[in-house]
Amino acid sequence: MIALEKRPQPSRGWTYATPILAVILTMICGGLLFAALGKNPFETIRTIFLDPLFSEFAFYYRPQLLIKGAPLVLIAIGLSFGFRAGIWNIGAEGQYIVGAICGAAVGLAFYPTESIFIFPLMVLAGAIGGFVWAMIPGVLRVKFGTNEILVSLMLVYVAEQLLASMALGALRNPEGMGFPGSRNLAQYDAASSWIDQSIGMHWGVVSAFIAVIFAYVALSRHIFGFHVRLAGQSPRAARFAGVNPGALILICMGLSGALAGLAGLFEVAGPAGQISIDFNIGYGFTAIIVAFLGRLHPIGILLAGGLMALTYIGGEIAQSNLGLPLAAIQMMQGMLLFFLLAVDVLTNYRVRFGQGKPA
């Protein structure tokens, strides 16, 4: 008989060990899956997890790691505050889009002026765009008690329609021969978020690292982080400690929205370059996985963002080189979250093997 027994307090060791165990289990089960598809499991796993870093073409893939990882980390850091406090912003994708639109609109309005103030203004506009978009579910929740999960998620689809309309209408490139999509901001020096394109370094990467440090300090040293953690664990105790639940909802929603908006702005002004119909590729949703994979801990999120970016890039390599279907790679990414949640039980419970004796 196998029995689960609740630990008197969470195991410190397992808190760190479970993500690693989950990755290993994913590799094993993913390998079995690939073998069942008739591929060599070892080669496939190596292609996905190691080739982006160590193959002969790694010089091309490594910058990609920063480009793909930065928005994931930036968004996930914002989400982690809300998730810790029990506030479920599922609509980061929408806030990411609106942040990109607002930031890009500011940049495009100044085209072709060159000034060092343009980019900071765009950053501000991007953050405000995401913030305002996140305030909609936030204020509705506080004022009318609506469910922020549903409202924030539905606003993603509204944002996608807004994006299409912008790409086809207001922000369309007047010199674009009627094709949808805005001017390329990456080629407009005053508005570009690139620092060094050859190594994948842009301001979004810098912001992601800054966000990690700020989040770490806030959660471990500041009373705000303490209140966030408290509100998530025991809402009543948080009230007793003087936390205003409505204010906390607005702060957490606003923070995650602003960071998602920033991520959108850095993306549109750099790697993506322009506002287009298919500008968003799901960073806002993947960031939810990254946040949980990283245990809602800033350092964990940094590592998880890297890992997630790795499987994206590795997955692309596996698709093109080994002919692996995209669905198989997505399944493996799903497995990662599944195993993480499953082995998570070990943090709070201990497994006991032994036969139950009849009384």
Add this chain to the structure above:
Amino acid sequence: MNTPLLQLSGLTKAYPGVIANKNVSFDIERGEVHALLGENGAGKSTLVKTIYGLVEPDSGTMLLEGQPFIPGEPRAARAAGIAMVFQHFSLFDAMNVAENIALGMENPPPQREIAAQVRAMSDQYGLPLDPDRIVGELSAGERQRVEIIRCLLQDPKLLIMDEPTSVLTPQEVAILFETLRKLSAEGTAILYISHKLEEIRTLCDKATVLRMGEVVGTCDPRATSAREMAELMVGSTLHVPEKPERPAGDVVLTLHGLSAAAPHRFGTALKEINLEVREGEILGIGGVAGNGQDELVAALSGEMRVRAAMLHYKNRDIGRLSPNRRRKIGVLTAPEERIGHAAAPDMSLTENTVLTAATRQELTSRGFVHWAKARAFAEGVIGGFDVRTPGPDNAARSLSGGNLQKFVIGREVMQNPDVLVVNQPTWGVDAAAAAAIRQALLDLAAKGAAVIVISQDLDELMEIADRFAALNEGRLSAPRPAKGLTVEEIGLMLGGAHDMEVAHVAE
């Protein structure tokens, strides 16, 4: 028929790190009211859960009427004639009494039949209860009657009652005891778990005392003093709190016509509460749970704001200040619920210190928490209040109820409050810890603080309070000096404050 109803022999149950029951053996006779005594964590709950089929013992046997008895689940125990009334009721507030009773049955008969059975039972055993009433509107005593009648409908041979009187008024206790005596006269055995030794002395035929999972003695409670039984439970001499005489000081806290709507559907509205609390006094507020205690505490702590001019601290209107602003000026609170309200279970004791002591102990500067300072304060509380834990880094949930309670009270007392409001300071706490907590409250008052103690334990209030008031349906009776109050007078204050108010208005 000389075989006892239930024979327990050598029952042992171990959990990781703790042996809950160790070789427990005793017999329960037919029609006997058998008390099970012990401090918190002595293994009483594990033992009754074993009998009720919720816990499987590691070793040992049970014989029911001479036959081996191995209940794999509560259903089997119920089928064998064992019924249990839990300390926490499992009733649905939104349903009526008969519906709630039907929910607990394997094959419920039609509603009308159940209602008839409930009426018959309540007449037979003197338990007044209307089967058509909604449970959410019932008092705690009435809810307990629902649970008892639910059990009695199974025609049990053994009725287990876990701390049944903790939520009752003295009058309700009297009704309950009458019922239990009637049941026992008809041959139903009763296993009665309680902390209240005087009750056991009036009700029970026999008592078995558990300490650290082992049977340490049996006694005839009618022939043993409460003090002797308490010492048997604790295993050492008991320290009785001393109440020094002291002059009353100035009024520090004034409640003036304090009214507030019920915060949620099954909450209680506070109605026109007038009260003055003086420096150096302990004001005891009695009353049955659910009569506005939680709401009064919330109004005093600042979790629930009240309108202007209703609440004054030294001539300052504090009714709309936040909890932390009140803490800053010296008004502190310790709520009833330890886990999830007074403390966060998964956080360490150091972190739980920051929960209420951040403002007053200056544990933060510009929002940044001084963890070393917080840890030192937590260590001070642990040392000062004899909290049994390896250290301040342990999670609150790893502490036993009594130890966490000592921590929660200690955390507030050591912040030197001018006004301290505590709700149920010794609820579910063993005798030695309860005495320590009461002594701490007395010492605090002796230093000049005004202390409001809200409790359902009348003995406790009589022991430490200078003045006594009763809370009933959100109204507070006028406080009277605690010295010389009789049980009858208190009972009237608890149950009758409302009626008196109405009569007064009618004049």
